[in-house]
Amino acid sequence: MISEPAEVSRMDCRVNGTTYTATDSMLALPLAEWLREHAGTVDVKVGCSEGVCGACMVLLDGVAVNSCLVPVIRCDGTDIHTPADVATNDPRGRLVSRGLAHADSPQCGYCVGGILCSAAGQRIPCGDPADVLDSHLCRCGGYTRHAQALRDAAADD
């Protein structure tokens, strides 16, 4: 016998250690929009809104994802960390954050939060640490300094 699909009308998740609940009309929102408008984490930036630029990257259960592509309903029971939290509380994030600052890497800074999350979520540290830039667009063209900062941070890790 086939059971009916379970109706879902709320979602609970943790954002930077604090529990939040989303209900009804919020469930179809892109996570990026919900994080900014309802969880108040405006350190999540929105660029292209279709998974290309990487500005909205967050850590979802430790995996770096484009939050513009994730519907809020997919986040039930998950642990979300935004760039500001990663830069402060994640050991690897702190290293990368320091590396980016030391290399004077950010110009406008819009892409840097996403790059930080990508670097912190890099699960298998093999190959070039700057490969995480494959998921990011920097409109200022600061790739050389970003890459150097990521390599320096990996060397210090």
Place this chain on the structure above:
Amino acid sequence: MSVRWSRAASPEVALDAIASGATPVAGATALYSRAFPARVGDKATLLAWSPAAPSASGVDALTTLDALGRGDVPHAVCLAARAAANPSVRRLATVGGWVSLRSAASDIAAPLLAVGAQVRVLTPSGAATLPYGDYLRGGVGAPHLVTSIGFPPAHRSTYRRIPLRATPGPVLLGVAGARTDTATTVAVTAGTHSVVVTGDRDIAPAELIDRLRPAVTRTLPARLLTPALRVGSAVAHDL
């Protein structure tokens, strides 16, 4: 946007929801992308079961492209998974969604045609398996749910792609080849077009290209003829 959501814990439950008008949502990368029309109406069902690990014989539809690219699957499929989109999209997008687009303009089309992949679907009348080429041409009607992709054994396979961003029309030319115990196959895909040619296991690359030339001339736009044959020749020599 007001959407009634449900959570499906198995393919059978998901199919039930789809049959009642719900849109299946898994990786959700097509949900907010401007590259696709809005796909979620007023009902949606979240596909929420754990996929089995990819193997040489097949891959679950809910496997992410990231896991597919690291999996023990035919090499051509692995290369295609690593080439698609960008790393962050690959961590979300699923094989089922990729295949369900039924697009020859995607990276996965040529490898699945070349290795002779089988698409396993669940329909209201039960489970069914059909060749990927038939599925690509619309071989299964709605409602249905792609549950897994099966791979026949292949000794060697490879995939090469040319992004054609500067051209109007198709933006990706994909060429894949596979060699099995009995046959060698090369598949070329671009836009809505696909070409598959097959020869004996030990067919010479030049002879395979001689068979490919009339097929791509008939099928592909003229401007893609030279790149298709050039990449096809490289793939034939790789096998």
